[in-house]
Amino acid sequence: MIGKRIYLVILLFGLSLFAGDPHCEVLTLDQVGGSLSEAVHRKMDPGSFTVSAVHGNVVVMRYAGAVDDFEVSPEHPIDFLPRQEMMRAFYAQIGDVYDLVAFTTDFTYVRNGTLGFHVQLKNDIQGIGLPLVDYSATFHSSGKLQGMIELGAATKYLREGALTLDVFQNLMLHEIGHRWLAHVSYLVDGQISGNLRMESGGHWSFLLDSDASYMYGHHWQEAGDGTWTVTDARSRYSDLDLYLMGFLPAEEVAPITLLHSSEIPDRSNRFPTPAATIRATAETIDISQIIAAEGPRDPGYANRARSLRVAFVFLHSGPAPEETILAQFNGGLAGLDSRFQRQTKGLGHLDFRPSPYAASASAADFANGWNYLEAQRQGDAWADTDATLVRDTVEVIRAQVLHGHPFETTLTALKAHQDRNLDDVARIAALLGELNRGDEARIAVLRTARRGDGAMLCALAVNPVRLIRPWH
Numbered sequence: 001m002i003g004k005r006i007y008l009v010i011l012l013f014g015l016s017l018f019a020g021d022p023h024c025e026v027l028t029l030d031q032v033g034g035s036l037s038e039a040v041h042r043k044m045d046p047g048s049f050t051v052s053a054v055h056g057n058v059v060v061m062r063y064a065g066a067v068d069d070f071e072v073s074p075e076h077p078i079d080f081l082p083r084q085e086m087m088r089a090f091y092a093q094i095g096d097v098y099d100l101v102a103f104t105t106d107f108t109y110v111r112n113g114t115l116g117f118h119v120q121l122k123n124d125i126q127g128i129g130l131p132l133v134d135y136s137a138t139f140h141s142s143g144k145l146q147g148m149i150e151l152g153a154a155t156k157y158l159r160e161g162a163l164t165l166d167v168f169q170n171l172m173l174h175e176i177g178h179r180w181l182a183h184v185s186y187l188v189d190g191q192i193s194g195n196l197r198m199e200s201g202g203h204w205s206f207l208l209d210s211d212a213s214y215m216y217g218h219h220w221q222e223a224g225d226g227t228w229t230v231t232d233a234r235s236r237y238s239d240l241d242l243y244l245m246g247f248l249p250a251e252e253v254a255p256i257t258l259l260h261s262s263e264i265p266d267r268s269n270r271f272p273t274p275a276a277t278i279r280a281t282a283e284t285i286d287i288s289q290i291i292a293a294e295g296p297r298d299p300g301y302a303n304r305a306r307s308l309r310v311a312f313v314f315l316h317s318g319p320a321p322e323e324t325i326l327a328q329f330n331g332g333l334a335g336l337d338s339r340f341q342r343q344t345k346g347l348g349h350l351d352f353r354p355s356p357y358a359a360s361a362s363a364a365d366f367a368n369g370w371n372y373l374e375a376q377r378q379g380d381a382w383a384d385t386d387a388t389l390v391r392d393t394v395e396v397i398r399a400q401v402l403h404g405h406p407f408e409t410t411l412t413a414l415k416a417h418q419d420r421n422l423d424d425v426a427r428i429a430a431l432l433g434e435l436n437r438g439d440e441a442r443i444a445v446l447r448t449a450r451r452g453d454g455a456m457l458c459a460l461a462v463n464p465v466r467l468i469r470p471w472h
């Protein structure tokens with residue numbers, strides 16, 4: 001892995017985010033990679049991390065080691081070993097099913113004036129300006145984990161015991177955005193230009209009209225006399241963001257405005273500034289220029305990931321956090337998912353659920369479980385009773401998907417199932433939707449079956465969100 005241009009991106013926020021003036025840094029793996037290879041040869045006490053509780057969507061982990069091991073400061077660059085060991089314990093007790101893991105702590109360890117950061121571990125998406133690399137194994141994931149979000153001490157997000165939702169959620173939306181953003185270049189006059197981005201990378205340029213993206217840049221408005229004014233910042237995912245995230249087809253991304261100014265250099269690392277006014281000229285960039293530089297996004301819109309599984313960990317060195325605090329974070333996560341769904345036009349979903357498997361489950365337990373399921377197989381279906389064939393088969397396929405077992409044969413058979421009622425139709429359509437396999441015929445059946453009052457003539461135990469989402 002050495003010698004490759006790997007980005008282990010550390011994106012850091014200033015504590016001053018509270019004042020609307022964050023600062024960020026980006027370090028490449030070359031700058032911090034020493035600790036990654038070094039960690040292979042070092043050891044930590046295997047009992048240093050334990051899952052002590054699961055409270056709603058928050059996994060509570062106890063850390064028995066020295067909190068200074070986590071320190072990030074000018075004198076103490078990030079050490080991956082304790083983070084890797086935390087994930088080893090997490091996977092042993094919870095499960096390796098998460099795209100991202102975010103954690104907060106009951107101790108202060110970030111001492112370089114920053115708020116939170118994102119450690120990028122894997123990218124398997126082409127056309128978004130990131131190399132195709134996979135460092136998940138160094139964090140003990142079998143290829144699933146794409147990144148780690150560090151929020152630092154939980155006290156930073158609490159005011160008199162109440163979670164400051166805007167600070168917490170805006171930071172999370174930004175850090176989650178780093179999974180895909182902001183790394184692309186564009187082609188202009190036969191040259192590749194990086195002017196969309198800050199020089200330091202990972203954020204949109206001060207001069208980009210990013211439609212007030214969470215990933216910086218601004219919403220710039222022309223004042224008519226050669227000056228441009230900031231009217232909004234850090235409020236949403238832009239169309240460009242959504243394209244790169246997979247939630248918008250390229251043809252729906254409107255032309256993008258990039259300013260050039262004698263007052264601010266291209267690729268300026270300045271952070272968003274409310275109400276800033278500068279003299280500037282505008283360059284219009286079409287999404288096709290980005291695609292010309294980066295290639296098309298692959299997977300594209302049609303095959304985009306639908307939901308992102310995010311683990312949320314509260315790591316404590318002192319006494320276990322109070323339930324009221326954990327309840328605050330659970331509420332913050334629920335609201336965060338709602339915001340993410342709205343921001344992605346109903347197409348994206350943050351799934352914070354801890355793995356449904358018990359913390360004590362061992363590899364042998366899983367093997368027994370699969371053996372049991374295989375023993376119950378009836379051809380390509382599972383059925384406790386004839387009436388529950390579709391329900392049972394759908395749930396088995398979900399389990400197969402979750403654990404990476406082959407499922408295509410049973411899915412094909414299920415798709416060809418002769419539906420007996422709307423319950424069958426809805427369950428199969430929901431599953432196919434989750435797997436990004438369209439099923440227009442069944443969706444059409446459901447639309448037709450809708451009564452005048454909007455209700456359906458079926459008693460569904462299916463999560464309605466799963467049904468609604470494919471209708472967009």
Ligand SMILES: [Zn+2]
Nearest residue numbers: 011012024174
């Ligand atoms: Zn950032």
